[in-house]
Amino acid sequence: MPTTPSSRAPRxxxxxxxxxxxxxxxxxxNDDIDASLEAIAQRAGLSRRALYGHFATREDLxxxxxxxxxxRLAVLLEPVAHPDAxxxxxxxxATLWxxxxxxxxxxxLAVRGPYRERVGAAxxxxxxxxxxxxxxxxxAGQLRADLDVDTVSRLIENAAISVLDDATRTGLSREAGHQLVMLAGLSAAGLGWREADALIAGTPELAFTEASA
Known part of the structure; x- marks a missing residue:
């Protein structure tokens, strides 16, 4: 039996x-990490009761x-590619930032806090x-070989998270964060700071623009 428009509306x-x-x-x-469900519901233009219809607890939300x-981040990173590792x-x-x-x-909080394991699979x-x-x-001999690949990958990930932590504490600008997250990742990968600086300066794709922000 065909579904009527009125029956589709609630869904x-x-x-x-x-x-x-x-x-x-x-x-x-982001404004207040301790924001209450009431504040979130009000911001969404809904009642607290309506919010509870979707999420039983604040933790679930x-x-x-x-x-x-x-x-979403994993999807955005999927097409990122370059011949030079x-x-x-x-x-x-830069995409993460x-x-x-x-x-x-x-x-x-998502990557450092108590939700890290539950969010990590995504x-x-x-x-x-x-x-x-x-x-x-x-x-290719471009990255450090004194550590195993798993360890280097983990160091690069943690370097990006450290930049996020620093940006949260200090109010780092978008452009400064863009530069720092690349430098931190390349440093963890084994590049010296002069080499990393030269690579970033000489690669147009790595330049900061309003579009990249």
Missing amino acids: RDATENREAILVAAAAAL LVDVFTRGAA RVEIALFG AEVEHVRVSAA LDPARERLHGTVERGVA
Whole structure:
């Protein structure tokens, strides 16, 4: 039997309300990491009761917000590619920064806080990409070979997270963060600071622009 428009509307409204809650929560948590469900509901233009219709607890909401952000990041990193593994690592960092710098407080909690393990699986595709890039760079003699590929990949990831932490504490500008996240990742990969600076300065794809921010 065909579904009438009136019977479709509640499902459509529920989807829209859930989306509004997730968007409002991401913004509210960046302003105040302790934002209450009441504050999030108000920001979404909904009642607290309506919010509870989608999320039973504040923790459920936070995990959904963080997991969605991590999954989006993994998708954004998927097409990032460059023949030079060093440039590709820098591009990974720049893409990460462009995606999370405006929500740096909640992003830092997602990757450092108690939700890290529950959110981490959504980042696995990005980790696999980075691992492949490091493996290629080591084989080409571009990256450090004194450590195993798993360790180097982990160091690069942690370097990016450290920049996010620093940016949250100091209010780092978008352009400064763009530069620092690339330098930190390349340093973890085994490049000296002069070599990393020269690589960034000499690679047009790594230049900061408003579009990259």
